[in-house]
Amino acid sequence: FRSPEGKNVSECLEIASLAITRYRVFFNASYVDGLIGMLSEAITNQRLTVENSDALLNVTVNVNCSTPLDYERFTTVDWYKKIANQFVSDYQRISIIISKGGGFLAGFYDGLGVFHVATTSINVSEEQATNISRPFAEAYGEAHGQEIVWTTTSLDWIPDLESQRGDDLAVYPVRVVEALYNETKLGVYGYEAWIWADNGQVSWK
Secondary structure, eight states: OBOTTOOBHHHHHHHHHHHHHHHHHHHTOGGGHHHHHHHHHHHHHTOSEEEOSSEEEEEEEEOOOOSTTOOSOEEEEEEEEOBTTTBOOGGGEEEEEEETTTOSEEEEEESTTTOEEOOOOOOSOHHHHHHHHHHHHHHHHHHTTOOEEEEEEEEEEEEOTTOOSSOTTEEEEEEEEEEEEEEEETTEEEEEEEEETTTOOEEEO
16 A cells, blocks of 8 residues: 555555544534544555545545655545535545655645535536526627537536625535637637526526
8 A cells, every 4th residue: 555656655544534533623523523434444445545325535646746846745635525425526525635755734625614515406407507508608609700519517516606695605506517619719719607506597607
């Protein structure tokens, strides 16, 4: 259970486990219990990915740093609390970054302690979201002599960046629709729009 450089990944996970255990005590953060258990499983079974119906743990070993400041290598632990036992979002994630060279905590992020899920209702299909957003992409393309040649749609949970829904710390389901143009003009090769997946309103365009 070693990286290509021979560094001990298990040691980094032990440090991460100690850090999150202390975090739980200091902030009474009982919601991290699942992370503590999955870290233990990752260490015991020497696994970089652990998943169940409720959460996903992913361990990334960074051995390809390219900038002068990245002389240290890092192990990153990302733990996602699944939304509706299926979806993952960066806003429902805890990340712990451990320096493999110095063995210290190099970074920490707790989206679970800040953001909450407003709704898990998905009432807008991919096709509906594409139909809602397409006129915006077409209008931009026509104004700049570009045509849509391809579209794709993904689902995510994000905060209300425009403060239209009344709770800046809530995350809502959104369909992200990306349209690709036939050519690049003024540095623009595509158009993106976000459609709230629970109510069909335009989040961003």
